[in-house]
Amino acid sequence: MPARSPFSCILWDVDGTLVDASEGILRRLTVTLEHFGRQAPTRGELSHWIGPPMFESFQANVGMTPEQATEAVTFYRGLNKREGYTVSARLYPGVADLMHELRAAGIPQSTASSKPEVQVVALMDHFDLAPDLDAIVGASLDERTLSTKADIVREALRRLAANGVDTSRPVLIGDRHHDVEGGTDAGVPVIFVRWGFSWPHEADGAQAAVDDVAQLRALLLVDDSAGA
Template identity: 55%
Template structure:
């Protein structure tokens, strides 16, 4: 195993591994229309990518909690219609970074606010699934509401532990403030990537900020 400061690496998906905006944004426009809302400006739509959809429909679209639940359901129906891996691209250099970390013997997992079945579909479609020991994404509760980043991270660490992985020094790779906020209660440091959808100031609280996968690898594998 190559020397690394970390015993395992957890990855956010939207904005970190994959750019799904080409599919996400048109579906949001359809949901807005279904609720009689004016079409949001294109410049605003990137704020939706990453955080849990329920929170975004409630806080950004201004829907009631009841309508936010319905909007999430409508959005999921549209995503299923379109295909979960449709209009998704993998960021340049990320697939190679995943392979390099795996080859170095550092276990990897996803920890995404995206529904877990959608994460699996994307990773399988692009042949990335074997780079991960486990895959963790958002799961619904009895009401259909998907859990947030902290819960997903907690589940990812638990599954890694069950798989025999040392989780004493984890690190999360992410691109939004909610990654940092979700990791903080668990004491998981975050490396913030700037190729995603984060806005200025969102990286506050991260241990490092990187602009390319090569920069990221120099932190994950400093002696690689």
């Protein structure tokens, strides 16, 4: 059955939305924080780390200064590069099938991730999602030049538009409050997914919230045998 979408393009957050990289993140955070004499997080505390830029998280979560946070990010990224950006990462069930279906329906897609773009590219290639995407957008490697969610969303829309995509009715799919805030700041509605690392209140301000991929599909694709 033919399908269409109420949205002209779809932007995807990555961590907690498409990819569960929590095992590797916890391992690298433990090494990094112990290296800098700080207490490592428990798995239950990962919700404070996954999603926002690491540069911000090192300051907010363990009280580092901006200078210390810069050093910590550099150390953490070094571990990540040596280990490999895709080690221990896995896709959330059903998201790849949905992205393939959206592509088949002709709906343009892009990432809009707070992860460094080099890592996002590696993940999308690793999971064979790159062919579904019209743009792959992430943060700058230092997480400072291009770091806020709003700016990343705007950059994703800019690149899509440069590729001839209609960006008049975009939507952002994300799992954290900074996705909702960043999307709102950029004038893009947000669909909040609850399978990531969020607290319940983080969905406040989103256009909709979903519990599983089937609910998300129902909002992104409309089956239409008439093709209208």
